[in-house]
Amino acid sequence: xxxxxxxxxxxxxxxxxxxxxxxxxxxxxxxxxxxxxxxxxxxxxxxxxxxxxxxxxxxxxxxxxxxxxxxxxxxxxxxxxxxxxxxxxxxxxxxxxxxxxxxxxxxxxxxxxxxxxxxxxxxxxxxxxxxxxxxxxxxxxxxxxxxxxxxxxxxxxxxxxxxxxxxx
Amino acid sequence: xxxxxxxxxxxxxxxxxxxxxxxxxxxxxxxxxxxxxxxxxxxxxxxxxxxxxxxxxxxxxxxxxxxxxxxxxxxxxxxxxxxxxxxxxxxxxxxxxxxxxxxxxxxxxxxxxxxxxxxxxxxxxxxxxxxxxxxxxxxx
Numbered sequence: 001x002x003x004x005x006x007x008x009x010x011x012x013x014x015x016x017x018x019x020x021x022x023x024x025x026x027x028x029x030x031x032x033x034x035x036x037x038x039x040x041x042x043x044x045x046x047x048x049x050x051x052x053x054x055x056x057x058x059x060x061x062x063x064x065x066x067x068x069x070x071x072x073x074x075x076x077x078x079x080x081x082x083x084x085x086x087x088x089x090x091x092x093x094x095x096x097x098x099x100x101x102x103x104x105x106x107x108x109x110x111x112x113x114x115x116x117x118x119x120x121x122x123x124x125x126x127x128x129x130x131x132x133x134x135x136x137x138x139x140x141x142x143x144x145x146x147x148x149x150x151x152x153x154x155x156x157x158x159x160x161x162x163x164x165x166x167x168x
Numbered sequence: 169x170x171x172x173x174x175x176x177x178x179x180x181x182x183x184x185x186x187x188x189x190x191x192x193x194x195x196x197x198x199x200x201x202x203x204x205x206x207x208x209x210x211x212x213x214x215x216x217x218x219x220x221x222x223x224x225x226x227x228x229x230x231x232x233x234x235x236x237x238x239x240x241x242x243x244x245x246x247x248x249x250x251x252x253x254x255x256x257x258x259x260x261x262x263x264x265x266x267x268x269x270x271x272x273x274x275x276x277x278x279x280x281x282x283x284x285x286x287x288x289x290x291x292x293x294x295x296x297x298x299x300x301x302x303x304x305x306x307x308x
Contacts (some may be wrong), residue, residue, distance in 0.1 A: 017283075027213070028214075028216065029213055032211040033217070038204065054186055054187050055185040055186055056184055056187075057180045057185065058182070058184065064231070064232075065228075065231045065235075065249075065253070066186065066228020066229065066230070068226070069231060070222070071224070073222075073224045109224045109256060109257070112256045112257065114254040114255075115253050115254075116279060117250050120249065
């Protein structure tokens with residue numbers, strides 16, 4: 001029985017990266033903060049390069065708590081979108097070309113967001129990952145964590161609830 | 169004395185680089201109450217289709233305003249840091265309008281300050297978001 005030949009790895013990577021890039025670069029606030037995403041298969045890691053404009057306490061100095069919160073919210077929202085768009089990206093139903101042309105899929109809406117500050121954010125790059133704890137047709141619950149130099153010493157964690165975009 | 173404290177808190181908040189970046193302005197401060205305005209800015213857009221400000225920017229405003237309310241409380245000795253903050257997003261802020269946050273430090277102990285906050289756009293009857301948070305009390 002002849003199996004279908006798998007797609008060349010470059011084609012797969014290009015499609016995934018184009019979809020991710022369209023998702024992230026379409027939002028001005030993410031560009032403003034300088035947030036980008038690193039992808040390994042379907043796993044995403046958010047990156048926040050340090051910049052003076054992100055400082056919240058000039059005497060320590062430390063990253064603004066609001067920036068940390070925003071970073072976690074972005075990570076949670078993109079990870080959630082990415083996980084529900086993934087099947088469509090893989091099947092080719094979602095065409096990265098139309099995405100880059102500006103027709104973005106609707107993003108989930110934040111219902112509520114709770115952030116715990118565990119350590120002060122140092123003037124260094126920060127990283128974050130999120131896990132979709134539950135994703136239903138209407139609501140989703142997502143947990144996110146941010147760290148800097150040590151993965152085991154998180155600077156903040158958050159739980160967010162989202163209203164899923166309507167399928168039409 | 170309290171007026172002095174308010175002045176110090178105002179000065180401190182206004183030197184925060186990120187708050188300045190977002191154009192935050194203290195319009196009222198003192199006795200555990202702080203009001204901060206953040207003008208509409210295209211860089212803060214979260215939904216390019218509608219032009220609605222990203223929730224993250226509202227978080228930054230709520231966090232700053234909560235901290236300012238704590239600092240202005242008569243029983244708060246000096247600095248503060250956020251322990252946790254929960255924000256409920258009730259409706260999208262109307263694009264083009266300034267967002268104003270109003271935070272109250274309604275209880276304070278030697279080590280913890282409790283804060284409630286609300287954010288409004290031009291429609292002051294319907295809040296855009298509300299928040300509750302706990303802050304550290306430092307320098308006591």
